[in-house]
Structure formats: structure tokens, C-alpha cells
Amino acid sequence: METSSLKDQQSFFQTMYSAKRNLTKQQKAVAEYIIxxxxxxxxxxAQELAERIDISPSTVVRTILRLGFKSFPxxxxxxxxxIVETTIPPLRRLRRSFDSSDGQCEKNLENVVFTNAENIRSMLTAHLVRNFCLAADILEKxxxxxxxxxxxxRGIAVYFHSLLHQCANDIFLLDPCGSDDLVEHLxxxxxxxxxxSIISAGPHYSKRSGLQFNTRMNTKSLCAHNK
Incomplete structure (x- = not known):
């Protein structure tokens, strides 16, 4: 099984389920946790995944290779x-619901609300819960x-600043014009x-510069991203 053809010929889950039959007991545990x-x-x-399943990191790496992937990354x-390919953006999903020919406005609204609720519910992972609590503790202190x-x-940062400003004091929105100006703000x-630091796309140079500079200043950092 070639990794390069994985996305073209099969979905990720199909590949995992078909390959899982030929794994050892520990390797099956790794595959099942991933699924x-x-x-x-x-x-x-790989180390964190191994700790979740209580096995060695080398077993995780061997399992990934056995499944046909070149590496864990x-x-x-x-x-x-x-995830990106199978997740329809909210605006496109809303337009699609209105373009349907059934003419039932109430049904369209119900479908949009239900789908959004399911998407939010699927975000609730152990990783998110653990890091959310850590972030809340850092913000409180x-x-x-x-x-x-x-x-x-930028828009997300402005909105988040508005929300956080209503329940806490000393909340500031940085407004730099670039990486050089950013250092002055920090x-x-x-x-x-x-x-x-809020990142909704790739890690922009200015954001990386800010986080690196912030680390040297020994200031606590939180990074919210969609990757």
C-alpha cells in the first residue's frame, strides 16, 4: 500500500480498517485509538500517543509503518x-441548504443548526478539554x-478581545503593522x-516572531489555531 495513493484510492478510515486485520494486539490498540x-x-x-495507550513509542512508529504511512508526521x-476535504465550510453549507428545491425553510434552518451542533460536539476531545483547562488556569493567574x-x-482576535473584555480586566488587543512593529508592542x-496568539491559517512569520520573542521574555503564551 503506497501512502501517496492513499487519498486518491481510499478514505483514511477505509485504509485503517482494512489494514487493522493484519496487526498484532498492541498495534490494533494503536489503530483503534487513532480511529x-x-x-x-x-x-x-508519537510519545504522547504511546502514553495514552500505555505502550512504547517504538510500537506506535512500527504500527504507523505497518499501516502503510511513511512516518507519524x-x-x-x-x-x-x-478533515479539511470532508468538512464543508459553514457559509457554503448554508448556501447549499437555501439552494435546495424542497422549499421548506424550517427544514433548512433545522438542518443547519443540527449540523453545526454536531460539528461543535465533535470538537470535544480529551486533548481539547485538557488544554482548555490549562489555558483557563494560565489566564486566571x-x-x-x-x-x-x-x-x-484579525477578525477572530477582535471578536475574542470583545468577549474576554466583558469578563476580565487588563485585556489588550495588539495592533502591529508587521514583525518589527510587533516587537515594540511586546x-x-x-x-x-x-x-x-490566534492563527487561522499557516504560521505567519510575524506570529512566529512574536511567539519566539515572547519566549525569550519568559511571558506565558497560548496559541489558538485550526490545524
Whole structure:
């Protein structure tokens, strides 16, 4: 089975289920965990996955190779692509519902609400719960909170700043014009402050620069992204 042809010939789940029959007991446990927690896998390392199943990292790596993937990172990339390809953007889904020929407005609304609810429910993974609680604890203990969102993330940052500002004090929205200007905004940060970086696309250079600089300043960092 070639990894390069995986997405063209079969879905990720079809490949996993068909290959699982030829695995050992421990390898089947790895495959089953991946299938049951597929949206969590892109955020885990091989070490973290091994700890979840209580096996060795080498067993995880051998299982991934046995399943036909070139490496654990390669499998995570395929999972991310699979999720993107099978998830319809909300606006397109809404337009599709209105373009239907049944003429039932109430049914269209019900379908949109139900689908959105299912998407939100599927986000609730053990990884998200654990990191959400850690982030909440960091924010609660922080003296000041700075929010950074550039380009496509800007609107999300503004909205998040508006929401967080209603329930906490000392919430600031950074408004840099680039990586050089960003450093000037971060010079005032202290180890007691928190920087939230919102990334809705790839890791833009300015955002990476901000996080790297923030690390050198010993300021706590939180990163919210869609990858």
C-alpha cells in the first residue's frame, strides 16, 4: 500500500480498517485509538500517543509503518487533509441548504443548526478539554492578557478581545503593522503577563516572531489555531 495513493484510492478510515486485520494486539490498540480519536491525532506526538495507550513509542512508529504511512508526521498530515476535504465550510453549507428545491425553510434552518451542533460536539476531545483547562488556569493567574491576530486571524482576535473584555480586566488587543512593529508592542510584557496568539491559517512569520520573542521574555503564551 503506497501512502501517496492513499487519498486518491481510499478514505483514511477505509485504509485503517482494512489494514487493522493484519496487526498484532498492541498495534490494533494503536489503530483503534487513532480511529476513535482521529481529530485529536494531528495535535499529538508519537510519545504522547504511546502514553495514552500505555505502550512504547517504538510500537506506535512500527504500527504507523505497518499501516502503510511513511512516518507519524506523514500520517498526521493526511488526517489534516482528510478533515479539511470532508468538512464543508459553514457559509457554503448554508448556501447549499437555501439552494435546495424542497422549499421548506424550517427544514433548512433545522438542518443547519443540527449540523453545526454536531460539528461543535465533535470538537470535544480529551486533548481539547485538557488544554482548555490549562489555558483557563494560565489566564486566571495572568496579570495582563494581550491578544495577537494578524491578517486572516484579525477578525477572530477582535471578536475574542470583545468577549474576554466583558469578563476580565487588563485585556489588550495588539495592533502591529508587521514583525518589527510587533516587537515594540511586546517590549512591555512581563513574566506575569499572557500572550494569546490566534492563527487561522499557516504560521505567519510575524506570529512566529512574536511567539519566539515572547519566549525569550519568559511571558506565558497560548496559541489558538485550526490545524
Amino acid at each position: 476513535q480519536n482521529v481529530k485529536e491525532i494531528p495535535f499529538l506526538t 506523514a500520517m498526521k498530515e493526511i488526517i489534516r487533509d482528510q 495572568g496579570k495582563r492578557t494581550f491578544i495577537l491576530g494578524l491578517r486572516s486571524s 517590549l512591555d510584557l512581563t513574566p506575569e503577563d499572557v500572550l494569546i
